[in-house]
Amino acid sequence: MDSPDLITQAIQGDREAFIRLIREIENSLYNTAISMLRKEEDAADAIQETILKAYKSMHTLREPQYFKTWMFRILINECNTLLSRRSLSTSYAEVPAEHQAQSSPYDEVDMREAVDQLEEAKRIVIVLHYFEDMSLRQVADTLGLSESAVKMRLSRARKELYQKFKNFREVKLHVEPV
Incomplete structure (x- = not known):
């Protein structure tokens, strides 16, 4: 069925x-x-x-x-x-230090972690569109946004992710011997 x-x-x-x-x-x-x-x-x-x-x-x-x-x-x-x-x-200051995000350019980066670091508006459109395979129309309907707003958020999120991975790669290339 x-x-x-x-x-x-x-x-x-x-x-x-x-x-x-x-x-x-x-x-x-x-x-x-x-x-x-x-x-x-x-x-x-x-x-x-x-x-x-x-x-x-x-x-x-x-x-x-x-x-x-x-x-x-x-x-x-x-x-x-x-x-x-x-x-x-709870405010961020009340969260114990061991639970606060520690970021170093030398940390291993994976896509899910990078997406999780995005602000919520960008993160949710990436998750719904790419991880849950929803169409732009479905994401727009789910979030109560226009398709153009979803496209804009996706574009901004992709640019931010690209920068994170580009910066990570540049740091890796300068640190690791060739």
Whole structure:
């Protein structure tokens, strides 16, 4: 059975169909939540709340083809709620030094780490478009932005990532013997 059939069944109240749909996208939900929240327990909380809210309001989904976009919109809202609560309760200065980002040009750089260092607006468009393979239209719908705004954020994020890797490569070339 394919996803459109499962979505229709879930909309009609089929619990098993809903569970199967969630299992199909659970890794994507996790990856998005962890890239926004950066804490396992917060990501788990956001995903749990997302699934609960989606299950309770599944019957309100009007366009089954937008199920994934709808789920990510709920997840992003939950992540933003957790982030706003977190910012009210903890300032960066209160975080122990061993948990604060330590950056050195000599550290190994990988794409995921570099993306995680982007500001949230750039990070989320990169994660949704490249890591979750959403189209520009889906990213725009998920984030409530225009496609041109998504393109602009992607462009800025790519430039920033390019600079990080370019700088890293230049440092590596000057440090390592040829």
